[in-house]
Amino acid sequence: MPRLLPALLDTPDRPALRFGDRALTHGGLAAVAAPLAARIGGASRVAVWATPTPETVVGVVAALLAGVAAVPLNPRSGESELAHIVRDSAPEAVLAAADAELPPALARLPRVDVDADAAVPAAVPSLPPEPDPATPAFVVYTSGTTGPPKGAVLPRRAVSATLDALQDAWRWTAADTLVHGLPLFHVHGLILGVVGPLRRGGAVRHLGRFSTEGVTRELASGATMLFGVPTMYHRIAEALPDDPALAQALAGARLLVSGSAALPVHDHERIASATGQRIVERYGMTETLMNTSVRVDGAARPGTVGVPLPGVELRLTEDDGVTEVPPGDPEAVGEIQVRGANLFLHYLNRPDATEAAFAPGGWFRTGDMAVRDADGQVRIIGRRATDLIKSGGYKIGAGEIENALLEHPGVREAAVTGAPDDDLGERVVAWIVPADAARRPTPRELADHVAARLSPHKRPRTVHYLESLPRNDMGKILKRALGDV
Template sequence: MTLLLPALQSPTGPAASREAVRFGDLSLTYGRLAGAAAALAARVADAGRVAVWATPTPETVIAVVAALRAGVPAVPLNPRTGERELAHILADSAPTAVLAGPDDVLPPALEKLRRVTVDAREAVEGPEGRVGGAAGPEDPEDPALIVYTSGTTGPPKGAVLPRRAVAASLDALEDAWGWTGDDVLVHALPLFHVHGLILGVLGPLRRGGSLRHLGKFSAEGVARELGSGGTMLFGVPTMYHRLAEALDAPAGTAERDALARALTSARLLVSGSAALPVHDHERIAAATGRRVIERYGMTETLMNTGIRADGVPRPGTVGPPLAGVELRLAEEDGTVLDAAGAIGEIQVRGPNLFTGYLNRPDATAAAHTADGWFRTGDVGTVDTDGYVTIVGRKATDLIKSGGYKIGAGEIENVLLAHPGVREAAVTGEEDADLGERVVAWVVAADPGSPPAAEELADHVAAQLAPHKRPRTVRYLDALPRNDLGKIMKRSLRA
């Protein structure tokens, strides 16, 4: 594993005793994690491809590290995946074994696979020290992971992520964030996705640092771990929104003050997977004096852009392209846009990209331009300093109304700044006159007395422009979200 995880190759001396990962009361040193992974790697070396029942536990970490050591591609499975989708992923990826914890109850679809039990408690009780037997040679283009997309435009596709892409993205983040072996990362992200698994687990391990996983997100857990040595926090907007709400409690409240102190002491607060509303940025900054920084990536490309630790935080932007990443904007007809502020589809290329969709050469070809750029499907703008602002998904967040291109994200930020709005989403709907009309979906701060639709429309028009005002406002008790907290706009439209 010298290419990806050199600290786990054969740790000895003080390096072996350094904490690698902690889940609650269970902690694994580098020596014990390396030993457990080496033993498991020997059991799956001939598996061809393995599935990993990716619960937020140390067993998932051991399983993925073991697969990397054995040179066997790992397919992380979301334990909450439905029967039909799970069957599709298994048929498409064809693993021969499933790696799971001793207490995991697996669905019937996995019964035909060889079950390999991973028990972190045995690793804790095992000896620290040199790992017997070096890992085999690594080719940078060898597949490390096959991660399935969310399936918003059809059945999920397996993005084949080579070791080269994982290393390139993590090293670009090392450069951008000054990420070192002294950092202790805190997060509560799921481990079946690139954010929680590659950035949140392999990131610290590649640096020789530490991970503290909360198991389940809570403001109290964040305060505890950041307040006792954590230096970095990774989260999604839903998590930061809850932290902002906890910080809204009166100063002098013990829990609120402990959280504020912990966030203030952190070296880096990072949000990703979706845009963090400007309103939440400002609430956290006001209470802590610290700015949350954002980065932008996706399954197929890993990380594309990010606010640098030594850069200027700009709420609402995701920073400039990371080292090694090229980025451009293009019109639907392929015309490349050069003007600052122009809105277009974001296209990228670089060593961070996947090698293709498993078993889908047609989809792989369709996702790339003739000159080799990956079409992200995201729409954005780039300012004169190279900072990227994400408008949203091309399919759901770019609204063409009355001859204007309107980004849903900026309207959502304005709605969220209204005191009567707790949550908001914006979509477009077909309109005979305008082509599309702007529709706002609102969760009121006080459900018994929601702000009037006209009041919200006037609020948007005054802050932005008249053509961006919502023509329709619909009130909900809650917005539909996926496991990473992203609003599922297709569900709203349905």
């Protein structure tokens, strides 16, 4: 059976990962992970204290070798959320760096210290047999915006299917070295950003903490790819005018990828203008891993998340969740539904939620609303619950209004929501962080700006001004918190 991580044995001398001045080859990673895999073998699940360190990678690789599902834990989670995840997932141990301080919520779990600097034997170790592709590889907890976080059980086949589909879309090879500074407790930072390079036989350099200086250093010293989220690329766009070394480093990269939320078109344009590089966007979820991507061999399409990846079926449906939106109409809004080998197995301990998540025929209901351009490119307009505004008989996507607002020179950040309206059903509400608090654009000015770029019915009718927008660890705007700001 083909291995999930073949390079551990096939190319043991190639660099695999680097965190600062700590590095391991593929063979070295196998050597330190194999004894740990033997120690945890036979367990159903183990928690991994997912700090941005080599120990997290060693712990995850050990779990993958042993065929044990890894439950990555966010070190910044609150005590009640951690307690819920531990109760729900019932891990048989927690893997952590020896010097990591664990919170009380983990006190009852047996602790297994991980040593990424252990002496590496000269010979490549023997590894356990490859588990069945249906074996759970990860239990990753959702953000819990509509209740306690749910554990999405991801099989090994979903991991390999997604990473191999991205190999095709991005021409991802063993020659690539990836740079990122993302957290390691979710699918973007951990599965794409760590397991992805390891499966390809390439390398990952983790910055520990994102900085434009770190991006410059790594891309200028042989790295070929950068993964980031819109907040990171916004900081890059802001820094570029005064940082020629950053512009040169980005210009030399093979691939720049943004995900986890939509990248504003304004930031696309600023980075392209300064570097000649386009940002490739992709679309995925915890439950589905990756669904679509802009292809490196396709045309640049800022504002879209590309086309379905190989092996992924995608359709848009009406509000009933069953009737398909007719293809070819770029104005027809529908909910994205997907099916394929990339899907999760189920929500742990939640058969009710699992059943509700699927439409007849095995289609997963993403809750994301989108349109498809005439050439099949998917353009997401937002979440059904927070980003679809039904106003005056129109279905309006918050994302396009946010992009329009960000084109105004007086706007630094923008979010758009809907609010109940006796006449319209819902009205468009804008939440603005001004570029200059002393000279903020007026509501009328912003409304006229949006109306001129989009259409009058999409203009904001209420404007709130903030010092900053509430965001999570990934930089996503927490729209449900805006009403409390």
